[in-house]
Amino acid sequence: MxxxxxxxxxxxxxxxxxxxxxxxxxxxxxxxxxxxxxxxxxxxxxxxxxxxxxxxxxxxxxxxxxxxxxxxxxxxxxxxxxxxxxxxxxxxxxxxxxxxxxxxxxxxxxxxxxxxxxxxxxxxxxxFHYRYHPLVAAAEEVIAAGELGPLRHVEASICFPLPRFSDIRYDYGLAGGALMDAGCYAVHMARVFGGEEPEVVSARAKLRDPKVDRAMLADLRFPSGHTGRVRCSMWSVDLLRVAVTVVGAKGRMRIVNPLLPHQGHLLSVRTDTRRFRRRFTRRTSYDFQLDAFTDAVLRGAPVPTGPDDSVATMSVVDAVYAAAGLPPRVPA
CATH class of the missing domain: 3.40.50.720 (NAD(P)-binding Rossmann-like Domain)
Structure with missing residues (x-):
């Protein structure tokens, strides 16, 4: 205690x-x-x-x-x-x-x-610190309120350049790869904004070596029928792409830089009845994450990114690697 x-x-x-x-x-x-x-x-x-x-x-x-x-x-x-x-x-x-x-x-x-x-x-x-920033809560509210209508497609992209190939994030022995480092964020975002647990339809990787992906593209399908796409890379033509797009029957939402919103972000929504753009606090997502952790330990508050959520994310990650013809990562 x-x-x-x-x-x-x-x-x-x-x-x-x-x-x-x-x-x-x-x-x-x-x-x-x-x-x-x-x-x-x-x-x-x-x-x-x-x-x-x-x-x-x-x-x-x-x-x-x-x-x-x-x-x-x-x-x-x-x-x-x-x-x-x-x-x-x-x-x-x-x-x-x-x-x-x-x-x-x-x-x-x-x-x-x-x-x-x-x-x-x-x-x-x-x-998953991004999950605790008010930007994410606002985006979830747009979806939950039905402003976009029934969902049609969710796409999450986390791409950044890491050309230092000696970095441990390219080391298979340490469970490395683009999907593990950048893509786990994209998978998590697809789950959060897709609202359901997806199945992996297909995946294709660009390789650093026979076991390690430097980029990954995966297509998903959700139980309610909407589709998804996860895109990630540590070295590819997509040098920098950090965004989420959610398309519904009545509109579209785009989130620019959901990963590090304190470094600049934008939530834009366009529907049949209105358009708006919003920005939120520049307080860091790491600060909000620490708020949530201390609230959970000291006051018993719920944790959105607890172990059960992690199991769901890692299940999708494993399925993406399998669909891409790559072995799963293993504990070091």
């Missing part, structure tokens, strides 16, 4: 580049959260990271951080293939978990972690 009279105390597993934006800066702005410890594979690197970011304690390794009684929750920004292993270990140590996407290497591992989380009394959240 976390003492709700003091801030929620986080430890970070790994001195990852994403940690400052995803947790450290939001925690400095949040009255109910603080980062108190870090562990890295190399203690010297962990010490440098701690000095740079004002973290009080550096542990020799990940198990030592998990054993720290002064840590209530852990943030896991490790390579994809290690997410499941250390989420499992954190749960065994009695820690709440904020785990970077993708939640696990594949759907089987996600189901295993979801089972471990069930009944534990611990909060486990996959860090």
């Amino acid at each position: 976390v003492d709700d009279t003091r801030p929620l105390r986080f430890g970070i597993l790994g001195a990852a580049r994403i940690a400052p934006a995803a947790l450290l800066a939001p925690a400095l702005r949040h009255p109910e959260a603080e980062v108190v410890a870090v562990a890295a594979r190399d203690r010297t690197r962990g010490e440098r990271f701690a000095r740079r970011h004002g973290i009080a304690r550096v542990h020799d390794d990940y198990p030592a951080l998990l054993a720290d009684p002064e840590v209530d929750a852990v943030y896991i920004p490790l390579p994809n293939g290690l997410h499941g292993r250390w989420t499992r270990a954190a749960l065994a140590a009695g820690k709440h978990v904020l785990c970077e996407k993708p939640f696990t290497a594949d759907a089987a591992e996600a189901r295993e972690i979801a089972a471990a989380a069930t009944g534990s009394g611990l909060v486990v959240m996959e860090a």
